[in-house]
Structures are given as structure tokens and as C-alpha cells.
Amino acid sequence: MAPRTQRRSVALRTISTPLILAALLVAFALVAWASGSRPFNQTVIDIFLQVIFVVGLYVFVGNSGVISFGHIAFACLGGYVAAWTTIKPMMKGISMPGLPDWLMQLEIPFWAAALAGGAFAAFWALVFGAVLMRLSGIAASIATFAMLAMVNSIYSNWESVTAATSSVVGIPILRVLWPYLVAAILAVFAAWAYSISRHGLALRAARDEPTAAAASGIDIPRARLIAFVISGAIMGAGGALYAHSIGLVTPDTYYLGLTFTTLSMLVVGGMSSLSGAVLGVLILSSLIQALRWLEAGIDIGTTTFALPGGVQEIALGVVMIAILMFRPAGIMGNKELTWPTGRGNDKPGEPGETN
Amino acid sequence: MGSVMQVVFDAASLGSLYALGALGIALIFGVMRLVNFAHGDVIAACVFVLLWPSVDAVAIVFAGNLPWFLLVPFVLAMGAALSVASEVVVFRRFRNANPATMMIASFALGFVIRYFLLMLYSSRPKSISLLPTLSQPVEIMGARIPLLQVITIVVTIGVLFGLTSFLRRTRFGLEMRAAAENFTMARVLGVRANRVIMGAFALSGALAAAIALILGSQTGTANIVMGANVMLMAFIATVIGGMGSLAGAVIAGFLLGAIAVVMQVILPPDARAFRDAFVYGAVILVLIFRPQGLLTARGTKERV
């Protein structure tokens, strides 16, 4: 019995997963840096933003098992916080005259806007979550979608504060790769830390066996709410950074398109695995990029080979279906990436360990 | 009196559209536990079969020129065929997958259909003149309403009655109802799973085609994203109706249509733009108070 009491702490046993994932992200960043191409750099920035979104989504969806169609609403909230807090006061006065005075005068750096975006989104996640987390299954999914649609409808029409459907420009553009890399790595570590926390463990137990979890003293709505707020914060920060990556926000950017992209990446990667969330982004994004290059045309010898327009999307859809056919639980299933020699094959469903 | 009747007709015709959509979603959900996101794209595809593939701004009419008694069955058959094909090619391989996986697979399939249409027809919305005689106003009980609205309502009621008696009276319908309630049990009892599922897909596809015909003649437009909105509303109706309950889906569809129309009527001008926020707020309220849906399908509540 002696070895039992000397188990390494959960954090030590599972730390390899976020480290490997961070290393992967760093590798992507170095490739982009080495290439020196600005469009490619921007592509990798996009990938990092997707990583933030999908990891944020994973925190809730992966641990609770409840599919959320609503998380992009938090990205929207965060994106507009970036607009409210970083655009020059004069420009804000023109595009969003209804802002309160203190906000109108505010001009903060991008990282502070990301934090504020995360906090604002977390606050609304708490408000919405307090109502929605009592629901389960598909009713919960639809309720989260209704939340997204509500946020979208409000932001698309609240002329004086969000400039309605019009693009709000003037957000300082940040075209350097590293802040996005840092943010993506932070998101990965935040998700990992949540997963191994007691709240994460309780929520995963409730996901697999809700009845027994309730009989174990777990307050399921509360456990879900905690995950909802944390993932809302990550999405909010990601939404703010997204605004800085292209320099503008519109409600439309944060709606169905992004919702389905992020959900697809999560499910294809493996819904209940942090590694799956990150790999889903990296693999699908790389695939999309490769198809785009093909579509733009590449020279093979003297002939140019190019795919006709639309083929890229069709191919993407077909590949997604094929992956799900052969791996219905996603590329990673519920496994995590770990050191190949690592012990600890005793805890699946928890980052850092394999079955 | 006339204006009240008018609102009732407006609500009923929009509700009909959502109810038909919800029925198409609920049928497949019943037998497969699949939320079919490709449904909206099947609707769009059904409109485009009327046109000859071309990327020009002007639509080249193809089947759209047929007389109505050929055109309607043709479109219904195309919808059913496309839907069944999606079952055979894709969904059959997902019978044992979890709902999230199926949902994303259906979304990916919808994506493929949409971009296939884009390749053939371009993304530019095209105008079509579908059943133009329906665009005439008629007078009913003091309300002057477009003939199409009346036909939409009548068709929906007809479809509901037809489907009900089909499910009640025929052996096939019985099998389908049994499967919707408890698929594993139904299989044990000898229900032919493939046949039932294909039947559900065929019916669902035909319903999508019916929506396509209504939408097409109402809006005069063929647009590759035209099914998305109805699909979303139908999906919501299916859930608040009680997943798996066909009657619930229909009732909820009508309810959603009514909420949307009534909001448009009663909200002050400044708030009207926020109509959808109110509609979705109402959806959340319904879910909070009836998380199992308006009509709970038997066997969906988990037992301890």
C-alpha cells in the first residue's frame, strides 16, 4: 500500500499534455516566423485565435458533454469590449456615440482589452449560465443557441453602442505573432488547470454518470456554471484578440460561421480531449490552408494546377465526414498526448494520461 | 375584425413553414437521434433543381417551366431522393455514433451540398418565377391575403392529416412510430431498421421540397443559403416541441411563427429591430419552464 500514498500530485502527472501542446504551437509560430511571409504570418495568427476559441469551447463542452452553440456570443462580447476600450476616443464618438463618458475616454493597450473582454464575457456567462445551466442535453444546446442569437440581435441593432451591423474600425491592429502565441498557450494551460481541478473532475463525472454524480454530492448546475464562466472568459479574451488581428468588429463575424467552424474543429479533434481541441484546429486549419493553396494554383513544371472555386469547401466537408466515419469520437477520442514513456495509464479523460 | 384575421393568417402561414420544417427534422431525429443540419441545404437544393446550372446573373429556368401538376411531384421526388441519398452515402455509417458526431457530420454534409450548389450556380441569389398564379390576393373573412398564404396553410394542414393517417393506418407508419419511440426495442420486435430510416429520410426530404416550393414562390429567389433560417427555426421548434414528438414539433412550429408575427405587430418601431432577441428570449423561457419540451415523447426521461 505504500506506493499509493506516494502518488505524484495530479498536476505533475498530467503536465506533459499542455507542455506538448504548447511546443506544437511554438513550432507553428517558428515556421511562420522563419517563412517571413506576412500573409502566412496572418494565417498562423488566425490559427492561434482558433486554438483559443476551440480550447475555450472545450472547457465547457468537453468537460460537461453539453454541446454549446452559444459560445461565440462570448467572443462577440469580448470583441466589442476591445472596440470600446482601444479605439481612439474621437473615432468612438463618431461610430458609437452612445457610450458612457468614462468608456468613451478610455484607451487601454490590447492585452488589457483582452483581459477586460474576458472579464466582461465571464460576467455575462455567469448571468446567462445561472439560468441555462439547469438544462441538459439538447435543450441546453438550443438554449445556448438562443443566447447567441439574442446577443447577435442586440449587437446588430444597438446603433449607438455597437454601431449595429456596421463594421467598427479603428481598433489598433496587432500583426505580430507572439502575443497570439502567448495567449493560445495561456488558454491551453488554463483549460488544463481547470480539467485537473476538483471542479473539472466533478463535471466530467457528472458528464459520464449524472445520477451517481448527484448522489456524490455534486451540484451539477453549479459545476457546469463554473466551466461555463471559465470558458466564457477564454472566449471573451479570444474575441478581443480577434478584433485586434483584423482591426474591426461586426456582429456578423461572431455568429454562425465561427460557431460551426469551432464546433467542427472540436468534434473532429475529439470533443472530450484537450489535445483533441488543439489538434482539431491545427489539422483542419492546415488542411484548409493546403486546399487554398491548391485553389490559388501551384506550378508543377510548366503547367499550373488549380482547383476550381468551391472545391476547397467541398473537400473540407468530405474530409470531415471521412474522419468522423472512421473515428466517431474524433481524432484523439478521449485520449491525451503524453510523453511516450510516461506512466500513469490510469486516468483517461484527464489531460496528460492515456488509456 | 379584418386586421385581426390578417394577423392570424400571417401567423398561421409563417407557422406552417416552421411546422413543416420541424416535422422534417423531428422525423429523422425520431428514428436516428440525428439533428440533421443538412436539412436547410436540402431545401435550397430543391429550389435549385428548377434551374439549369449556370453562374450568370440571369437564371436559366429548367424544370421551373413544367406545369404545376408535373412540377410539384418532380420537386418532391428530388427532395426525397437527395435526402435518401444522404442517408445511404453518409448517415448510414453513423448509426452508432454519438449525437454530437452525427450533428457535425450532418453539418459537414450540408456544407458540401451548399458549396456544390455554389459551384454550379454561383453564390449570387437568382430570381425565379415559380407558380406565379399564386401571387394574387384573395379575400377571406374580411382579410385580403395572398393566395399563396392560404395555400401554404392548406397544404400544411393537408400534410399533417396525411402524415397522421399514414403513421396511424399503415404498417410502415406503425413501424416508424415504434422506431421513433424506442428504436432498439422496435428492432427486437422485427421492425426493418433500414427501411424505416430510409422512409423517414424520404418523407423528410419531401417535406423539405414542400418548403422549397413555398419559399421559392413566396420570395421569388433561389439562394444557396435560403434554407438556413427555416432550418434553424425548425430545429428550435423540434426541441421546444419535445424531441421526438411529431405533434409537439408541429405545435411548436406554429407557436414560433405566431410569436414572431405578434412581436412584429406589438413592438414599438424602435424595438422592432430587436424582434429576434425577443423571440429567442421567449424560446429560453419555454425551455426553462418545460425543459423536456411542450409535449414529452415517451421514453425520453431518464430513470434512476
Add this chain to the structure above:
Amino acid sequence: MKRVIAVLAASTCLGSAAFGDDDRIVVGFATAETGFMQAYDKPAQDAAMIRIAEINEAGGLLGKQIEVVNADTKTDRAEGAKAGLSVIDAGADIVVVSCDYDFGAPAALTAESSGLISFFLCAESIKAGIQGVGPNSFSASVLAPVQGATMAQWAYEKKEARSFYRLLDTWTEYNKGICDGFDYMLPQLADATLVGEDTFLNEDASIAAQITRIKGLPEEPDAIMLCTMMPGAVSAIKQLRAAGINSMILNGSGVDGSYWLSAVPDLSNFYTPVQGSIYGDDPNAEVTAFNAKFKEATGGDPSTQYTYPGYVMIDVWAKAVERAGTTETAAVVAELEKMNAEPTLFGPRTFTSELHHQNQARYLIVETNAGKPGVVDEWTISAPIPVADLMK
């Protein structure tokens, strides 16, 4: 941190390499080659290519041939930013961006931050210019409010319309712009009244409730100001007529074209402002000649008036470059801002240091009668819409 600086330095070097290249003049198109914006971008871009070909045939610009580089925005904002960077890295001297403000802005912002001129192919929001993207950004089209104001004043003066109904599709900024112009003009028309207003959404499957409200009026309004765009416009028009409402319908330029008229057979009493006529009846014969040239180059007639701004854009930019004697941004912008009623094939164009857009323009009025569109009149609003009113 050092690495961050290194990257910054590296990207700046790249940028200046592009600026320093003086042997050629490059027009960069960061426009949609796929996705739904393609339908709007391609015709305007084709028209721009025609003007570029004309200039090159006539000996080029500043004695150099104009080269073209393309990057696809895929009708996606994030891709738009990338496309902007791509054409800038390929040495573009001017970045031409998508027709729509929302979809063109990301690429225009990259141009702005690289100190380059950006030109929207046909955006009609004031933000597609100084007030939004920045001091080096222009649009080749006319502001949407001018369209709404033009139609209101013309209908009042020429058609004796007195009672107006305002039906707004809140989907886009463009739609709201049309109604803003209408709102600006209406109070200036003595004894004209707004008898009601309503909103809808472009994607609404049915606008029956909105129609019921119109029918609830004691009298059918003389004119309905319909602020919407494709594809919802067809649906709204069809449903209005199907409900038996026969008021004249006033629109923005977004509904120009005959390609959709089959959906509303025998449409009448329907009016649209256009910069030039695609129907072969433009009062300016050169427009008809351009239409022929367009057909020769692309194999089809222009399908809407949004083809024309692309031609105007290259035209005015090339003139400014010629006058400045350089493609250097500040000099070209200065020359553009000197243009006052500069004649172009599609009406005079004015740019000032306050506004890189047209707040007054000559419009042809196209009436559709029994399903046949044709030019019936031309109208220029009596005074430019003040910038302050445009910024509301």
C-alpha cells in the same frame, strides 16, 4: 522580447522593399474571387481591368505599364486582411478592396497601416473613407444616403408623392444609409408626410406582418421607400405586390438589374436610381459603348450599375497619379482631393479633404413598367448632404 523586435524589424524591411520598387506601377486587387461578394466584386473589377487596359494601350501611366496582382478574400474578413497583406507584399501601389464596406474594410485597413491608398470598388458607406478606414481610403461609388434622398426628392417633385411609407431592412449599413438619406430629405419637402414605418430582416421568410401594417393604413401611401438589397428585396417586392399594394416603390441602386424581374412578373410603378444605364438607353452614348466593350471583354452585358464604379475608380486614380507625377501616397491623395466635379463617364466626381466619397451625384432614374426597366429621368439632389448629417 528581442525576438519580437527582430520580427518587427523583419516585417518593416519587407514593407519598405515593396515601397522602394519604383520601376513598375502595380494595382493590387484584394477582392472576393469566391463567396457571395464575388458577384459584386467581379463585374466592377472587370470594368477596372478595362480601364487599365485602355491606359496601358495608350502608353501606360507615367510611362510605365500598369501591372495587376490579385488575392482572394473569399468573402471572409480574416481572409480579407490576409489578401490585403498579400497584394501589398507583391508590391501594390494601390489596394483595391471589396465592393462592400464590411468586407472590404479589413484589406483597406492593412493598406492604411502600410501607408497605401485603398479604394473600395463600390462601397456606399461614409466609413469607406476618411471617417472609417482612414485618410488614404476612398470609394468609387456614391453614398447610399444620396440614393434615398434622390428618390424622395424626385418622387416629390416629379411624381407628386406626398405620403411616404418607410420600410427598412436592418440587415446592413447600406440599407440603413438609404433610409438615412430619405429621413434627411423628407422634412425638407413641404407638406410631405411619413404615414408609417416598419422594419424587417433580409432573411425573413415572410414579411406578411409588415404588409398587414401597411394595409392597415386608412389610405395606401403614395410611395414606399424600400431600403433593402438583394436577395431580400425581391422577396419583399414580390410580397408587397402579391398583397395588392400598388404604391410606387422607391429603392436604392442595389435593386438595379433586370436579372431578377422574372420573379415579379409585370412589375410596375417601381423606381431605382443608377449611375449609368445597363439597358442600352443611357443618355450618354459612351456608356452604351462601354457596355459593348464590357461584353466583348467578359462575354456578358453588365448585369447591374455596380459594374461602373470600378471603371471610374481607375480613371480618377490614374488622373491623380498623372497629375502628381508619382504613385507616392500623399501626393496622389492630395491630387484626388483637388478633384471637383471631375468629369467621368458616369457623372462628375468630387473628393475633398473632408470626404472621399460623393455626397451629391447625378442619378439616372430607371422606371420599371410592366416588367420593362428603362431610364425615364435624371436627378441631382438640390444640395449635397452635409457631412454632419451623414455621420449620424
Add this chain to the structure above:
Amino acid sequence: MSDLHADKVSVAFAGLRALSEVDLTVSSGQIVGLIGPNGAGKTTLVNVLTGFQTPTEGAVTLDGQRLSGLKPNLLRRRGIARTFQGGRLFRDLPVIDNLEVTGVGLGQSRRAAIAEAEAMLEWVGIAPLASRIAGTLPYTDERRVAIGRALMGRPKYLLLDEPAAGMSGQEAADLSALIRRIAGEMGCGVLLIEHNVGLVLNLCDHIVVLDSGAVIETGPPAQIRDSETVRHAYMGTATDTDLPVLEVGA
């Protein structure tokens, strides 16, 4: 003396009465048996006592305090634990984590929960299984894990839903010993639902017999053993009852 009490509890499902005016009391350190034929309403009563089912009429009280209406997780925090017929272990998690989940569910940190879980596995006698994935365990071990999980945080009451189903005589005897220790060493009040009537008669201080949702007999084992009512209503024939009694008694 503290007790868990069902006070005239009735439950109706869509007009059907699953329980009618059932009275039942479990006190600290006491082992109460709940027996009755299939469909008698035993599990429904456990569900009522643990918050999974709200009684249509009547109430559940703990030391005189009314509990009905509270959610299961709150009742668990008040010290009322249960096991399930189907086991309902967290199948993908290792055994130790199954226990740990209850620890964190009760508000412990993971570190504290792991420490208690390890001690608890030792106490229940299944420490070597700690790293096994719960879903791969044999039947008997599953029951012990479930009991261990329910004992985390030292509940005041433990409701066991058919813990001995499918066990051999020896296994059932080991289980009996464990249940005695739970009542004796932990001072936990135990409510035992069991089909193995012999085990119940042998182990319990007090027995309640349910039939068709109503209490038909209650009293010490000797009284139940001799009750004609029970014999008649519950077993149908006398011979069936004797078998298990003899088996365990031997």
C-alpha cells in the same frame, strides 16, 4: 439520537400510486432492512429518501428537519449517501477517482479527497484495485467500490440498493461483515434493500416489508420471519422463504 425518517410518504406517477403513506425510520448505527417483491416500491422509497424523487404527499425528515424538496446533492451533503442497483460507477475513471469524485463533490480539495479515498479503499478492503478502470471490474468488486464511494465523507446514513444481487454465499457473507462494520465502527445508519431475504433477516436490527407501495409489516427479524402476512403476500409459498434463510444461516 439522530434519525432519518419517512413520514407518511406517498408518490403517484400519472395516477398510479407507487407509494402510499409509507412510514420508515433509520437511526444511527442501526441496520434496517427493506424487503418486498418486485415493484413493491423499494427503489422509489430510496429515491424519495435521497432526493431523486419528490414525494406527492408526506415528508422526509432528518433529526426532525424537513428535507423533501432538496436536490440529491444537498441531501448527500447532509450525510445521506446511497448506492445504485446498476452500480453506476464512473466507468471510465479509475477506482480511486470514483471515490475522489465524491470527495470533491463534498467540497474537499483533490489532495484531501485522494488521501481520504486511499484510506477508504483500505478500509473497505480493495486498496489493490485503486488504479483499475472502474468499467473493467468484476461484479463483486464493483459493489465494494460503490460502497466505498458512498462512504466518502463519513455519511450519517447509507442506503444500499441490492448490494448482494448475484453474489455467491461467501461474497454475501463478506458483504454482511462489511455492512456490520459500517454500522458498528462508523455509527452509520444503514437501510438495506435486498432480495436475499436470508441476508436481511440475519443482518438487520429492524425490517420493513413493502408490498404494492404500502408497508405490510414491520418489526425485528424474528417477527418478520414468523409473519404469516409477509410469507403470504411477499413470497407466495412458504418453501421459497426457507431456502435463503437456511443458506445464509449456515
